[in-house]
Amino acid sequence: MNAAEEPTAHTGLVQITSIEQVRREKYRYHLFVNGEQDEPFMSVHEDIMIKYRLLKGREIHPEELKEIVEENTKHKAYTLGIAYIGIKPRTHKELSQYLTRKGIDEQSIEQAIARLSRERLIDDTDYANRFAAERLRNQLKGRRLLQQELRMRGIEKDTARNAIDRLDDDEELAMAIRAGGKKWPYLKGEPRERKHKLMTFLLRRGFPGHVVKAAVTQVISQPEDDDEWQMLDN
Template identity: 65%
Template sequence: MNEENTEGMLTITAVEQDRKERYRYQLFVNNGQEEPFLSVHEDIMIRFRLLKGREIHVDELKQITEEDTQHRAYALGLIYLGARQRTHKEIARYLARKGIDEMSAEQAIQRLIREGFVDDAAFAKQFASGRLRSQMKGRRLLQQELRQRGIAKETVNEAIDRIDTSEEAEVAIRAACKKWPYLKGEPTDRKRKLATFLLRRGFPGSIVKQAIQAAIAQEELDEEGHMLDN
């Protein structure tokens, strides 16, 4: 190969497995440095046949680096998803903290979406339904929490609209009946405190009124039962 053809070429002089990261390999080239020139995942190494003696043009090196970064972003995304389901925005924030550039992160996330690992619509529906039952939160608070997770407004609204009003009312009544006995003061003050509590939990005004009435009625029934027992 003449001097013109070899200009801008790097030759791999050694390939060593990374001691800290099992599936990554360090590439050494003919640049006189003792430190590895590049570290790549084994999938990238195999795809580009990055073996000892392989010559790499500087233009190809850019492609190798970009694809390795995208692969790393994808792998990090999968690890992050291992704990629980995540939103598009949550993964993007996580990858940014890991030093992944925005373009590589987005390409990795789009791959995760295509493979069914990331689905904001499914996440929103599951989140709203689960938090309503387990944490006794109303639609307004759930809507706020979903938006904080970076889910699109239209997707959030669709998930919130799917909440069954009767189920939400049952949850609000359960929360009201649990809170009511611990509120002190005159009946009017207790009602005001309970209304404030339920509104902060994200329940709509109409459901709040229904829940307060149910809590009062439940207390009266309990008192009647106590009197009969005596």
């Protein structure tokens, strides 16, 4: 935060002498105190202004000022979180890292995440389930790679494993066949070498060994000029 958002500690009374709306931020206001107009004393959200009746002429004692600053920071963490997860779903870890980059303190981050969790706006279990299913279907990645990616995003080990266990075995095989079918025409070498390359490719995409074996058998058994093969290559 900059100085206008988190004022330094004051031992005496401060009085609001001027209020200005922050440019390009409809619901935030600069507060000027004790006649100082060069730099705002702090910036607060409209909700904080209403809650603490921060009007021109209002006098604020040091203890109350400390409370206002803390509440303003918590509110900022929450609103930043709302905006961030509004772009696309996020994990707790991703949101925490984002708020840290924005200069929010750890306690305010924890409180914001707890509130968003209570409101069901952020949910690692739901995120993991959706992520695994969508990445399998859209990016043709196997369960092993998907589990690694979930862990990298901060999903707890058990939550990630449960999401992976929910994947349909038949669908995973179908996606492995699809991925293999796309790759097979571009592999060079003798049949045995091409088969080995295809197996390696599918293993690297996170498909389990038994799925890879079944998928490779399906892919190499199809004539490359077959209509169904052409569909797989699209």
